[in-house]
Amino acid sequence: MSFDFTTFPVLETERLTLRALSLDDAKAVFGLRANKEVNEFIQRDAPKNLAQTRGYIDSVINLIDNNQGILWVLQSKSSEELLGTIGLRNFDIADNYAEIGYEIHPDYQERGYMTEAMEKVIAYGFEQMNLNTIEAFTHKNNIASITLLDNQDFLLQTDREDENVEDNRIYKLSK
Template structure:
């Protein structure tokens, strides 16, 4: 099977270890997913209980089991606490595409951590999941996430009007994409 995940991969960057999230991480996840600013463009209300966090972890497990996605916990080297997550969902191996998603505890914003994690996940997707296209759906007011994906080489393909109904409202979303050939070209020039 194309890009099948057999054993959960651990990704390492200069400052980070990206690893599988377990139920032991529920308190860490609750601490940042209960923050209104972190959840502003997440499509869910801020988490309030440990059960909310356990539900999120169960979703990570389900997409991995169903082979429709994979989500890594972001940890700093030498510290095992999950400070955010990054990964793929809406993975369609037949069409070699997936959607990327990410969030990070506000305590770590502006330090290049999300960028470092996303780069590692993108590289894994192209090299091991045999993706040809990675897309990101981002709300128009979420300028920091738009800048983050643009820095990785993503291109805006247009606005999807009233694309999602979340938190009692319809949201427009920008569709961004990064193709493997563009990623390869960017990295050859570095």
């Protein structure tokens, strides 16, 4: 199994277009990745300026160009605003495995946007990429993320620990 994201797979939901990230998104991505609420349960350095955000965008584009991961922007069909991101990465070709990661700006939380996006990305992962397993790593206190994963039938892996982040929990969804 190998992936080819040369033609980026744009996905549609009722209210969202899931599309490729571009440098034109720098200001919105900065607002998302620098947001204290978004970063509350994530261990990462928030960007300090647009130049750092552009560097992040370049790294994502490079990841996609090398077929090592894919990241979609959640764009509102009605307002064309960037609401968040969702992606698959850390592929294990032998096990047909990927990790899913996601974030949404607080202004758009608890409206079902991420549920729409996740359902579409999971279906894409299982049906188009032929994945067998998708895992999510989330902080033990991130109730919104845990609820989202529970609603998508991910199962908590009580016998496993995230080696990199002690307070993370691992959730798994199998085909």
